[in-house]
Amino acid sequence: MIQVSVQQDPIDPASVIEQVGHEQDGAVLLFVGVVRNHADGRSVTGMRYESFREMAVDVLEAIAGEAALHLGTDRIAVVHRIGELRIGDASVAIAVSSPHRGEAFEAARYVIEEVKKRLPVWKKEHYEDGSDEWVAGAVPPADGLLGGDG
Amino acid sequence: MIQVSVQQDPIDPASVIEQVGHEQDGAVLLFVGVVRNHADGRSVTGMRYESFREMAVDVLEAIAGEAALHLGTDRIAVVHRIGELRIGDASVAIAVSSPHRGEAFEAARYVIEEVKKRLPVWKKEHYEDGSDEWVAGAVPPADGLLGGDG
Amino acid sequence: MSLPVHALFFAAYRDLLGASRLELDLPDGATVRDLVEDLRGRGAPFDGLPAEPAVAVNRVYSPLSAPLQHGDEVAFIPPVAGG
């Protein structure tokens, strides 16, 4: 029941929830990352997300699989958007369904933290003055796909 | 920007998110509690939620206010449903919007934990054999409205 | 008797008593605990209420030692199970 996607299409949070929703579960958690209109004090007008798409899909599956293994819930959906995003657009959505709320919180948190550490995705911020810049990111660990100690 | 509701109407998670969504924020978190089809090994066919409604609204506002104060985000919406619920129905939805994901996770978690400790809401489980029973709950602290050390 | 108060009962307590609201008169200076003891002293089914229930006075959780005022609304709060 792990579903991941790296897509150009806009993210519909409701449909990401639907991917994990099930009547046997008691808690559903949804995390949505949204493009902000400022960064480090500069006004941002938009953002371009790029990915190494085939690898990003593998890494998302690995991350979700780790969350499932460690935290006892296998109902996880992760969608990351790529392409040109506007302020307020969802860049990532993570949905987790679990019998217990603690697991749902931990699984969603694990997924977003690992995404930021090792998903091969980059973003270029567009600023009000017309310039743009690749966002300084995180150096992924060389054993990234196998995960750290989570 | 704190919005709370104790309502008979079904909960629409997307509209709860909309109550907090804003382009200045980078993280949106939604927690949904769902009626499960089993409890303590017994098959549950439905659930009746009751509240001391006027007080429940006050308590929800207090809880959300505490989360806002402690965690630095004031974009919080909480909806609790009352009445007859079916399996799979959402009983509670909590949405938090925050510039930082850590705060969003912590605020949503705080709200659901406090809801379970002190919101004047009760539920009666309906079982497959036609019987029903009030769910054993938590004794709220006598200073509940002011919160513990959260 | 010169201290009228309203007692509210919810969920399991309401089912126990068969009533969601009672009007009571208590002596001046009575506390929440005096109200609880007054009720429990009436025998069945009132003695089924706990000796130290959670209560909210005017919609705020309060200790049993809280003194009551004229017209206070005292809600008996069974263990809560929201969420």
Place this chain on the structure above:
Amino acid sequence: MSLPVHALFFAAYRDLLGASRLELDLPDGATVRDLVEDLRGRGAPFDGLPAEPAVAVNRVYSPLSAPLQHGDEVAFIPPVAGG
């Protein structure tokens, strides 16, 4: 030269080199580190690549010490910024 590999460049690295893909031939037994040094030894703009970049071999993050195989795909991964 008997070890053909594909090098992929993304985001800032692609902008630096003006290329998203290069085909290279390395000596037998070459490691990822040898590939990095081969590139950096070509001068500008290749010497703008870090000496110890994160790399993925065949889509799996790998240490610089990893030996390369015929036809491997080596992706240079700039610091990531997803989410």
